[in-house]
Amino acid sequence: MLDLDLQFFAAGGDGGEKTEEATPKKLEDARKEGQVAKSQDIGVAVLLTIFFAYMKIFGGMTSDRILGVFKYYYGHLDEYAFDFNVGRAMNALTFGGREMLIVTLPIMGMLLLGGFVANVYQVKWQPTMKPLQPKFSKLNPISGMKKLFSKDKLFELVKSVVKLIVLFYVVYTSLQDEWGLIVNIYRLDLIPAVSLVVDTVLNTGLKICVVFLIIAVVDYMYQKHKFRKDMRMSKQEVKDEYKNTEGNPQIKSRIRNKMMEVSRRRMMQSIPEADVVITNPTHLAVALKYDRDLAEAPIVLAKGADYLAEKIKNSAYDNNIEIVENKPLARMLYYNVELGDQIPPELYQMVAEILAYVYELQGKVS
Template identity: 50%
Template sequence: MKPNEEYNLELEYNLQWFAKDGDGGEKTEPATAKKLKEARDDGKVAKSRELNSALDLIVLFLVLKIFVSYVGNNLISVFTYVYKMIPDFLKNNLAELNSKSIVSLFNVIFGISAKIVLPFFAFGFIIAILANIVQVGWKVTTKPLQPKADKFNPINGFKRMFSKDSLFELLKSIAKILVIIYVAYTSIKDKADNIFLLYDIPLMQAVILCGTIIIDAGFKISMVYLVIGLLDFAYQKHKFNEEMKMTKQEVKDEYKNTEGNPEIKGRQKQRMREASQRRMMQDVPKADVVITNPTHLAVAIKYDAETSKAPVVLAKGEDYVAMKIREAAKENQIEIVENKPLARMLYANVEIGQEIPPELYQAVAEVLAMVYNMKNH
């Protein structure tokens, strides 16, 4: 290469490499109602499972507090029944026990246990439904249950496992467990002296004491969990809104698909206006009079007592259209009357093909009377 020789090196590159995404730019536009509806139909909504769990916990311990004596009495009934059966089992040879007696024993235990858990299941079911309705409203869809090929793709599975969202969920779970352990530990530690009395008090008092300790600790944990759930719901709402955002091009494409191409619609409206004007101009020769501004506005009026109760506006227009109406009136020897206030009121308040309002009867009648007199003379 010679010392003073210059070389130009040209590189080709694609500007699309610098785009934020493949849909026409950065997603900065809020999701449209159509996209939100489609996402909702697919089961994609902003919902916090933590908030559902917090409400379930609150209801669990609230029901436990209300039914603590009911639960305690039924538990004692189970223990009493089992302990009463022990001597009978010891007296009889185990080999002599038949399936009927064993089934009978389990039926009694199952029946009492079902009575214990029934209030918890009932209230838990109700609060689970209400929690979802409060968060996302009522919408039943089976689309999330439908099998999708990408769910069975191991590569996609690994991506979900090691994604940013998975890491956040892991850290959130660890933080949640540590907070709950701390709250549970401090709650039980305050009751340590009472726990050591369990050996010296009757069974019923021991059950009530255990229930009180568990319920108090449970309520504190539930309140902490509720705060976590509310924060998580706010985060899920923000995350959902960010994920639903659209690019400007996506918004334009959706508008074209739903409302039609604006240019095409504009041309259609223009053709409709032109057709309407042609029909309107065809009616000008039928008019009795054209009231003008004098050059800015023009309104063609006709009165036929046999077909209408009041004069009717056959045509109206401003500027260029007003000029065309005046020209048509001259060609067909229609009287043109200059009345600026009346022309403005008719143009602003009466549509083509409509009768004039009663408040304009007098003014229009005077103009028509003048025109009829001019024709008769």
């Protein structure tokens, strides 16, 4: 008969089933490691959409600039052929470079901005270099084979197949709509023929971009769902994290008790300095001291309830300190005045009468 430890199986070996949502600390640690919910398709789809939309809107201006450059060079061929020098070469390069910058800078700026916004929208702004650091665990062939046949790879394969099917369908339907003009393109002049090809490419590209954006959004939603699922924690992991961040509750309780014990000992040591102890008479005890050189009003040196009150009274007996029973005053002092604080003005009269009585008993007043 085998002796099995059923608790081992109940715990799952690693703290149990991961049923708890990730804590903010775990999500923050994962972000620092570069682990975030991110879809690569979002960035690609956004960049393609920006490019085709820009060319659709500003394509005419762009083509005019490019044709202007060719016309400029073509119109000055005879000058360059018979009198080419450094000055003419610099003029030609300056003109061409300036025109190309005018053409390319807007689209490049929009592409950079679009890529930046697409990434920041997904992962927020927290740069980290940790994903670029080499990890030898990634070189493990066994884990590599497991990832090759994982559910994520199957999803990526299905997504790629869907992209190809959609791409083929969009291109086919777009060409079908323009097929009558395309087959007769040889009958058109150069400029109308080029315009037809460019318009067909741009319209097809925009349709593809819309579909790719939809696929990218679906992929992003899947990646977020997968990330939340991967980040889940077991109940034991949540407890361990709490202990590591907030401290072990048992240790914190022992520290708190130790601090209270030290504070109580210091309080008991100050009782011999008291002028009077006011009691409830059995449940509460408050020790007061008045020294006009130290404070304007009497201060509470010690206070306690039940067992601690009994200890305060015993210490008062041992040190010949007067004990006065006054239930209302004892309750007000115990519940409203902290250790080391002066009594409030509304209690001056009551405490003054008691101190006068005590001083008279001790012969401190004539």
